[in-house]
Amino acid sequence: MKxxxxxxxxxxxxxxxxxxHQGxxxxxxxxxxxxRSYINEGLEWVIISGQLGVEIWAAEVILMLKKEFPEVKLSVLTPFLQQEDRxxxxxxxxxxxxxxxxDYVDSITKRPYDNPAQLRMKNEFIIQKSDAILLLIDEDKVGSPHYYLEPAKKKAETKDYPIYTITPEDLDILIQEVEMERQDNWPNE
Known part of the structure; x- marks a missing residue:
């Protein structure tokens, strides 16, 4: 996966x-x-649409990791021009x-927002241009990532297109690991 x-x-x-927020x-x-795992396997580009939340946090992490792995690049493909206006x-x-x-910034529809189809086009375009997707998603909680999940599943039916996830359970395990680590580092009384 590149x-x-x-x-x-x-x-x-x-x-x-x-x-x-701690979350x-x-x-x-x-x-x-x-x-880090994907970089070790040859990851070259991360693509986001610039959506606030997980995508921006992913960009922050990639920009931090670029200091250690300068070969990794960040692409921001916005659904429309001036998405940040409001x-x-x-x-x-x-x-x-x-x-x-x-490393690369462009708008998919080359015009300001004028209809919801621009968001669907953005999802399909980014799926088309990528080799895999990573979604922070809860299968039981409807929201933004589900709009990517459907076109990703469709692509995965005909091509090798891995759909990686970070679930609430994954985050719970991570939190427990971090807490255990903190306790292990507490000075003995």
């Missing part, structure tokens, strides 16, 4: 409204573990800094 699409829930779908730390740690100013600034650091 090109990996990454998506998942928007921050508000996870009940996360503060970038310092973000665990999600980024889970993403980092996956990315975001808070602080969020826009952070998003724009990610775009500036990305």
């Amino acid at each position: 090109v990996l699409a990454v998506s998942g829930y928007k921050a508000h779908e996870l009940g996360i409204f503060d970038p310092k 973000v730390t665990y999600i980024k740690k889970a993403l980092e573990q996956k990315f 975001w808070k100013e602080e969020t826009k600034e952070h998003y724009r800094s990610i775009l500036q650091q990305a």
